[in-house]
Amino acid sequence: MSNYLAGRLVSLVLSLIVASIVIFLVMEVLPGDPAQFILGMNAQPDTLAALREQLGLNAPALARYFGWVLGMLHGDFGISYTYRVPVAELIVQRIGVSLPLAVISLALTVLIAFPAGVIAAARRGSRSDFAVMGITQFGVAVPNFWFAIILVWVFAVILHWFSAGGFAGWDKGLWTGLRSLVLPAIALALPQASILTRVMRSALLDTLSEDYIRSARAKGLSKGQALWRHAVRNALIPVLTIVGLQFAFLLAGAIIIENVFFLPGLGRLVFQAINQRDLIVVKSVVMLLVFAVIFVNFLVDLGYFAVDPRLRRRA
Amino acid sequence: MTDAIATRGSMRRAALASPSFVAGAIVTVLFVGMAVLSFIWTPYDYAAQDIPNKLKGLTAAHWFGTDQYGRDVFSQILVGSRTSITVAFVAVTVGVGIGVPLGLWAAARNGSLLDEIIMRANDLIFAFPALLIAILITAVFGPGAVNAVIAIGIFNIPVFARLTRGAALSLWPRDFVLAARVAGKGKAEISVEHILPNILNTLVVQVTIQFSLGILAEAALAYVGLGAQPPTPSWGKMLADSQTLVSLAPHLAIIPGLAIVFTVLGLNLLGDGLRDIFDPQLRRSRR
Numbered sequence: 001m002s003n004y005l006a007g008r009l010v011s012l013v014l015s016l017i018v019a020s021i022v023i024f025l026v027m028e029v030l031p032g033d034p035a036q037f038i039l040g041m042n043a044q045p046d047t048l049a050a051l052r053e054q055l056g057l058n059a060p061a062l063a064r065y066f067g068w069v070l071g072m073l074h075g076d077f078g079i080s081y082t083y084r085v086p087v088a089e090l091i092v093q094r095i096g097v098s099l100p101l102a103v104i105s106l107a108l109t110v111l112i113a114f115p116a117g118v119i120a121a122a123r124r125g126s127r128s129d130f131a132v133m134g135i136t137q138f139g140v141a142v143p144n145f146w147f148a149i150i151l152v153w154v155f156a157v158i159l160h161w162f163s164a165g166g167f168a169g170w171d172k173g174l175w176t177g178l179r180s181l182v183l184p185a186i187a188l189a190l191p192q193a194s195i196l197t198r199v200m201r202s203a204l205l206d207t208l209s210e211d212y213i214r215s216a217r218a219k220g221l222s223k224g225q226a227l228w229r230h231a232v233r234n235a236l237i238p239v240l241t242i243v244g245l246q247f248a249f250l251l252a253g254a255i256i257i258e259n260v261f262f263l264p265g266l267g268r269l270v271f272q273a274i275n276q277r278d279l280i281v282v283k284s285v286v287m288l289l290v291f292a293v294i295f296v297n298f299l300v301d302l303g304y305f306a307v308d309p310r311l312r313r314r315a
Numbered sequence: 316m317t318d319a320i321a322t323r324g325s326m327r328r329a330a331l332a333s334p335s336f337v338a339g340a341i342v343t344v345l346f347v348g349m350a351v352l353s354f355i356w357t358p359y360d361y362a363a364q365d366i367p368n369k370l371k372g373l374t375a376a377h378w379f380g381t382d383q384y385g386r387d388v389f390s391q392i393l394v395g396s397r398t399s400i401t402v403a404f405v406a407v408t409v410g411v412g413i414g415v416p417l418g419l420w421a422a423a424r425n426g427s428l429l430d431e432i433i434m435r436a437n438d439l440i441f442a443f444p445a446l447l448i449a450i451l452i453t454a455v456f457g458p459g460a461v462n463a464v465i466a467i468g469i470f471n472i473p474v475f476a477r478l479t480r481g482a483a484l485s486l487w488p489r490d491f492v493l494a495a496r497v498a499g500k501g502k503a504e505i506s507v508e509h510i511l512p513n514i515l516n517t518l519v520v521q522v523t524i525q526f527s528l529g530i531l532a533e534a535a536l537a538y539v540g541l542g543a544q545p546p547t548p549s550w551g552k553m554l555a556d557s558q559t560l561v562s563l564a565p566h567l568a569i570i571p572g573l574a575i576v577f578t579v580l581g582l583n584l585l586g587d588g589l590r591d592i593f594d595p596q597l598r599r600s601r602r
Contacts, residue, residue: 018439029455141527141579143534146554146572153561153568252444256535260558270447271539274454286447294442 004305012298019290024065027283033057034081037277055081068283077288078280082273087284090269097167098258098265101181101188102250108189109196109246116193117200117239121208122227132197139194148187148260155183165262184261188254192246199242203235210234237307244300248293329592336588339523342581350396359387361394362546370564380566382556388567391548392574398460398549399578402542403529405464407522410471415518417472418479419510423502425484434480437473445470446535453541460543467532471525478521482514516593523586527579534575550575 035051036043052058056067071078077087120132156164162183170177207213208231216226255267262268266285273281330336358378365385372380379388421430449466456462483506486492495505536542537551545552550571557567 015439015442019442022439022443026451026455137580137583138576141576141583143531143538143551143554143572143575145535145538146568146575149554149558149561149568150572152558153565157562249444252447255447255450256539259539267447271450274451282451286444286451289444289447290442293444297442 005302008298008301012294015294016291019294020069020287021065023283023287023290024061024068027279028061034277034279038081072284072287077284080273080278080281082276082278082281087281090281091266091285091288094264094266094269096170097181097263098251098254098267100177101184101254101258101263101265102247104178104181104185105188105192105250105254106243106247108185109192110243112189112193113196113200116197117204118227118232120197120201121204122223124205129201132201136194136197139190140198142191144187144191145256145260147190148184148257151183151187152260165260167261167263180261180263184254184257184263187260188250188257192250196239196242196246200235200239203238204231207231207234237304240303240307241300244296244303248296251292252289326592330588333588333591335584336592339581339583339585339588342577343585346396346578346581347400349393350400353390353393353397357387357390357393359390361386361390361548363387370560370567372564372566379570380564382553382564382567383560388553388570391553392550392571395548395550395553395571396574396578398537398543398547399530399533399575402460402464402467402533403526406467406471406529406532407525409464409468410475410525411518411522414472414475414477415479415511418476418481419483419506421476421480422483422487422510423506425487430480433476437476440470440473446532449532449536450539450541453536458541458544460547463533463536463542466536467529471529474525475518475521478517479514482517483510486510486513516589520586520590520593523582523589527582527586530575530579530582 033048033052035048035055035057039048039051056064059067068078075088077091079085080087080090083090116132116136120129123129152164155161162179167180168176208227210231213226213231216230217223221229252267254263254265255271257263258265258268259271266289270282270285270289272278273285363386365381367385368377368381369383369385370381371377371385374380377387377389379392382388382391417433421433424430449463449470452466452469453459453462456465487510492505492509495509500508533542533549534551534554537549538555540552540555542551543549553571554568557564557571561568
């Protein structure tokens with residue numbers, strides 16, 4: 001156990017180090033001078049030089065890299081060039097939108113995919129299997145931002161059930177906040193649920209053909225009992241992997257959906273920061289998102305360990 | 316991969332018996348046909364404005380209506396399919412061109428430092444949120460179709476490298492590879508002459524999948540304004556423009572979206588169908 005854990009931890013830290021170097025290098029080649037951007041085209045050369053000095057842009061690259069990484073380890077993500085507030089503060093604000101959005105979408109995804117996948121696999125070849133597979137085939141082909149536009153058209157423009165975009169904020173009550181996230185969450189969840197349904201179905205079909213299912217049936221378990229007690233539990237391993245990837249995707253990949261609905265989330269923050277050359281925001285938020293992805297994958301690896309006793313014994 | 320060699324005739328029968336393949340092939344041919352057609356004929360000049368006839372619905376004169384400048388939507392859809400195809404095609408080519416050799420190389424030197432480095436680098440690319448990095452790349456090098464291709468292509472590399480390595484590794488211990496080694500062939504030669512032809516089927520299926528993902532990614536980049544730049548029409552850009560007009564002219568949002576959905580659906584069905592045809596065993600276990 002401790003060996004396995006130590007191995008995973010080392011690879012986690014190594015991935016983070018390499019990722020931070022890659023992000024830093026990409027930022028180095030990003031054209032455009034932040035100082036110029038802040039002061040505008042008519043800035044005096046000496047004012048520009050002074051601001052560059054103040055922003056620490058004149059320090060050698062290695063010093064800036066370590067300054068950035070060590071800062072982040074202390075929770076200091078730098079100060080945004082455009083917003084003039086600490087990046088950490090921006091991140092905390094925006095996470096209040098992105099995290100609930102990701103959690104709600106993932107919950108929807110699992111709630112749809114789990115039963116749909118089980119029904120399709122348990123009644124393989126039936127009409128319901130055919131329907132589920134047909135719908136998911138469409139679901140994976142639909143771009144989520146297009147689905148979002150259609151949802152806005154139907155539920156905001158025609159039916160007036162929800163607003164077409166923007167975020168009401170959590171301070172006006174839980175329901176008001178949640179209401180702004182309903183359509184974006186559905187738009188994000190549909191394609192993800194389609195993918196997960198297919199994974200669930202094929203994982204379950206694999207386990208259903210295993211010998212231990214035949215044994216379970218032979219010892220007198222009903223089809224349903226064998227399904228729930230043995231097949232579903234064993235099918236969860238590949239499903240868990242995909243759920244982990246999907247959570248990471250939903251956290252970072254909501255960038256387009258946040259743009260459709262004008263939601264002030266992390267994705268939109270990075271997107272705007274890229275356009276405004278607010279490099280410190282881009283660098284730190286991208287690093288945070290990569291950290292989230294790598295960390296979720298790490299948790300999934302640990303999850304295997306909890307789910308699969310064979311792994312535990314081998315370690 | 317079964318040892319039984321499928322004859323051409325049995326392959327053809329299997330192809331026609333697979334509804335996924337037939338439907339997917341028809342849609343894909345239509346899609347490519349649209350792009351080719353757009354070079355020689357469109358009902359109108361896709362960029363020609365006709366303000367008095369703006370935001371018209373579906374009519375005999377304008378099959379898919381007109382947009383806010385009175386431009387013909389059907390013509391834009393036709394020309395837009397070129398953008399989708401080109402970006403997705405080149406992005407897949409980048410992935411295959413770099414990923415497959417890397418995968419073959421890693422498999423030939425399985426367990427070596429090189430193998431380890433290639434696979435770790437792949438893992439690392441997977442850890443980056445793809446769309447975010449694509450946006451970053453297009454922001455670094457400027458928006459446009461070429462940079463969209465690079466951004467999407469980079470993420471195709473690890474997909475093909477990993478797939479190739481996995482498939483190649485399962486072939487290396489096989490007898491025919493051993494025979495080639497005994498005959499004195501080098502690892503590179505064996506990889507190209509014996510391994511590659513035997514994993515082509517798997518690769519072709521993945522190509523169709525990555526192609527459809529490429530079309531979705533191109534649409535997403537174009538939607539946020541980082542794909543092909545105006546006046547070049549692209550389906551994602553059309554959707555972005557339609558968003559504020561959805562209450563006045565919903566067809567502007569519906570039509571380009573349906574174009575994307577059907578194209579991606581067609582490619583996915585084609586991929587499923589091909590997998591069934593190439594690997595009858597898998598089909599039996601899947602259904």
